[in-house]
Amino acid sequence: MATGVLPGPAPAARADELTASQNALRTGWDPGEPGLSPGVLTGGTFGQLFSTPVNGAVYAQPLVAGSTVIVATENDWVYGLDAQTGHVDWSTQLGTPWPTSEVNCADVGPDAGVTSTGVYDPATGTVYEVAETIPPGGSATNPVFDLFGLNASTGQITLTVPIQGAPVNAPTRPFNAFAQFQRPALLMMNGWVYAAFGSHCDYRPYSGYVAGVNVGTQAVTLWTDEAGVTDDQAGIWQSGGGLLSDGPGRVFFTSGNGVSPAPGPGTSPPPELAESVVRLAVHSDGTLAAQDFFSPADAPTLDAY
Numbered sequence: 001m002a003t004g005v006l007p008g009p010a011p012a013a014r015a016d017e018l019t020a021s022q023n024a025l026r027t028g029w030d031p032g033e034p035g036l037s038p039g040v041l042t043g044g045t046f047g048q049l050f051s052t053p054v055n056g057a058v059y060a061q062p063l064v065a066g067s068t069v070i071v072a073t074e075n076d077w078v079y080g081l082d083a084q085t086g087h088v089d090w091s092t093q094l095g096t097p098w099p100t101s102e103v104n105c106a107d108v109g110p111d112a113g114v115t116s117t118g119v120y121d122p123a124t125g126t127v128y129e130v131a132e133t134i135p136p137g138g139s140a141t142n143p144v145f146d147l148f149g150l151n152a153s154t155g156q157i158t159l160t161v162p163i164q165g166a167p168v169n170a171p172t173r174p175f176n177a178f179a180q181f182q183r184p185a186l187l188m189m190n191g192w193v194y195a196a197f198g199s200h201c202d203y204r205p206y207s208g209y210v211a212g213v214n215v216g217t218q219a220v221t222l223w224t225d226e227a228g229v230t231d232d233q234a235g236i237w238q239s240g241g242g243l244l245s246d247g248p249g250r251v252f253f254t255s256g257n258g259v260s261p262a263p264g265p266g267t268s269p270p271p272e273l274a275e276s277v278v279r280l281a282v283h284s285d286g287t288l289a290a291q292d293f294f295s296p297a298d299a300p301t302l303d304a305y
Contacts, residue, residue: 020185050086076113090155095133117185185242198235228271233258260299
């Protein structure tokens with residue numbers, strides 16, 4: 001399941017893949033790989049290192065924490081694999097995955113667990129994952145989402161924070177995990193981990209949400225891109241691409257179909273922001289607010305087609 005330079009001297013331990021597409025700008029560029037040249041790729045030394053079976057489908061991009069490859073699956077298992085051999089150094093199950101087949105949903109299947117790419121914090125040696133689970137005594141109609149922190153060296157769970165509550169800009173519309181799907185890759189910034197949500201099988205009403213969890217205080221904040229006359233649609237999907245940041249206190253995402261904003265200045269975001277690229281600001285108390293957006297003037301026509 002992984003490729004790289006064929007076995008030789010072990011590389012120096014470094015966390016060389018912290019997040020999806022390499023960095024918070026999602027450029028995919030790793031300046032620490034000067035040896036990955038066309039000559040290396042075609043010279044006969046580059047090829048598959050190992051193939052390791054895991055329990056569940058893998059939608060999330062694996063991360064690399066030093067000499068450990070972190071892999072998360074739809075069966076809510078997280079693995080630590082030796083980056084040279086593929087040996088399973090540790091494995092941890094985060095809970096019981098959501099059985100999509102029981103609710104006639106085929107977004108992923110037969111179970112939905114960890115779908116998004118996590119994020120690794122080398123300062124603490126912690127990898128963070130958002131998992132969908134069925135709580136003890138629960139059923140397929142009442143799943144939950146939690147942010148988990150795991151020790152990247154041992155797999156020990158060090159943090160569990162439920163993602164729940166109501167968005168700050170729509171306090172009468174609480175988050176409903178049954179209708180939401182956490183696909184975009186996680187973003188870590190200033191001690192907070194941010195996750196975004198779209199829909200499971202278009203079960204309505206659903207909305208686009210951005211959730212922030214402070215990994216120190218365990219505070220949770222939510223914001224929605226549909227906070228006007230409707231709370232329906234505008235899911236944040238991004239095909240698994242990550243929430244993006246170009247600096248402290250700035251978070252970018254793209255939303256899907258729903259109630260589109262009227263043409264107007266981007267610096268005056270309305271409550272409903274479907275079919276848009278949106279920049280959120282992080283307030284001093286950790287809450288989020290839209291500061292800028294772009295949506296094509298013909299977004300309603302595009303939705304109709």
